Amino acid sequence: MTDAWSDRKRRSIMNLCVNSKMGTVFLSSKECSDEAHTSQHIYEYVESCIQEVGPEHVVQIVTDNATNNMGAAKLLKEKRPKIFWTSSATHTINLMLEGIGGLPRFKKILDQAKQLTIFIYAHHKTLSMMRKFTNKRDIIRSGVTRFASAYLTLQSSTFWAGVALCLKVFSPLVKVLRMVDADWKPSMGFVYGEIKKPKKEIIDALGGNKKAYEPIINIISKKMKGRLDSKLHLTTYLLNPYYHYKDPQLQHDPEVMDVVLEFFDTLFAGDLEVQKQVVTIELPKYKKKMDRFGRELAVKACEVNDCDYDPTTWWGTFGGATPHLTKIAIRILSLTSSSSGCERNWSTFEGIHTKKRNRLDASKMKNFVYVQFNANLMEKNKKRKERNMEMLLANDSHTAQEWIVDCGDCDEDGVGIVGDG
Template sequence: MLEDLGKLGPVEQTIASARQVTTFLYAHTRVLDLMRKFLGKDLVRSGVTRFATAYLNLKSLLDNKKDLTRLFRSDELNDLGYLKKAKGKKANKVVRSEAFWKNVDMAVNFFEPLANVLRRMDSDVPAMGFLHGCMLEAKKEIAMRFDNDENSFKVAWDFIDKSSSVCERNWSVFEQVHTKKRNRLLHDRMRDLVFVKFNSILKLKKENKSRDPILKELNDVLEDDRNEFVTGVVPNANGGQEGDHEVTQVQGGASMSQEQAKRKRPVRPVKKKIRSLQSLMRDVSEPAASASSESEDNQDGDILMQVQSSDSADSEDE
């Protein structure tokens, strides 16, 4: 659901604009130190999936809107000189745009109710019994955030009704323990294995009770080399990555073509022997001639046998 919402035109454009701001702040050490000084923390956050990361970062931008605008208006950042460069000008323009902040608020209103459902499902509350009610509440909350204007939230409702139709969890602790390799376990042994495994799951949940299930735990956000809000490299639909600049794409394509040219060896065409028409006629005529000669020999032999038999019959009569 988050992925489908993230591919909407306005939401995707908002994510791209937000990425321009974060990559500028994290591309320079002095700018990054100044940003952490104004905010008192990191701006970028890493999620367990790409669009969970997008939601977390848009929410972080919205929560730190005042500090970010104060940072870009400060004399300390202007004195560094980075705002005069191309990336700095783009980031400064995005932060000062009220239309951008309205789009960020719109995207967060799409994402946040579903993210709350995801957090609820990963808690100690029995998930399947409350899933249907939580999804209905999320749909109502999305509608309320858009003032019940159906034209604004109808597309989000359609996405929710489409992913939720195939949601299913078909694994249990017993099915994980009782496999085909262990189908001869005794009842006491089986009960003990299920008891130990289920209690280990409860212990792990208790230790991670305060953990956000959609947030990836990292010592430093700079360690996440797949975070597009830090690197500026967007993963494409084919599993690869797309850069922000066309120059890198051209250079990358040239290097790939050179490597492919080195790996590919020239293939020599196979020369086929073309037989002449005379040789073909000779092959056809030779079996026919041999067959005719054999038939003539057989006929001569039959005539000779007949003559010999007639001679023997005459001698008997005499």
């Protein structure tokens, strides 16, 4: 996963992290202030890191949906057609929330909520009174993106019916955002299946009123298309037994199956024997629940999608009769669907590049970040195992500035807000 950022001195830096089931690890950074972030430039940086890690270990590249990143994806496909380039699910869902928040009925509510919040926080007596009657709770809750902040802040408010309406519409999407933003569980196998649920929940929340829900559903579908419905997304959707066993008709869905066959055609290009083994022998065994796949324990083990459910463990237990397919399933179901871990790395850069240490060159900064970010990763993994840690919350108030002061879309330090655009 890779992302770009500008520090306080407006130096442009790109970084690249590696994700596995163990979490996200910082690998490399590159100062590119003197170079345009062209598709060619991004591709060359990613390609150099692929060579460092080893192409045989890389399944996908995850970035946001910027045009230059999509151009880099085309260049990579020409050289490495078996490595998939996917759009960050966190960024895509944030764009859905942004689009919905821009609809007139929701924008009015959000603007009113911001005005009220700014008024409360601008007057210390009012703020003190609010905290007194809410047991010292704050309205403002900083999220990792602007629209995550909007949701988290509205959730703290119960001032008028319009807020409740916003929550009913935003909440289903934010549930998915929480899932894809977290590092504690690989999310690739769940994105497509879970993003289908908010559509139904939003329709129900708006009482089935087509005029009310249609603009929202259209935004979700438009942002999803070409981003969260790729060959990788749909193949992991089918190979996740939680969805396959719950919906007997999934295996007969022509839209899903056509894309899954394209996936295997891409993955085994030039090796028709293995492709034939997987597509005509092993995949039907899984679809028809034959051999170990039909055992009662196999069915029970994937009934509930909770914190203990891991589709890769399921395949390792019950996929003995389909060795090729099992290897593929475990590999792609171990993938993340977002570049959030890479984006969170910028707070480490910001902490190291302070006013006292603003003369650090890029190589020294990279070394400092490598040590600190990866040490923090181990500590966060430990804390997440000990208690339920909310990843959607941010460590600072940059993303909540517009809820505190009337400053437009920029934060007070001029630092870019991750996930916008």
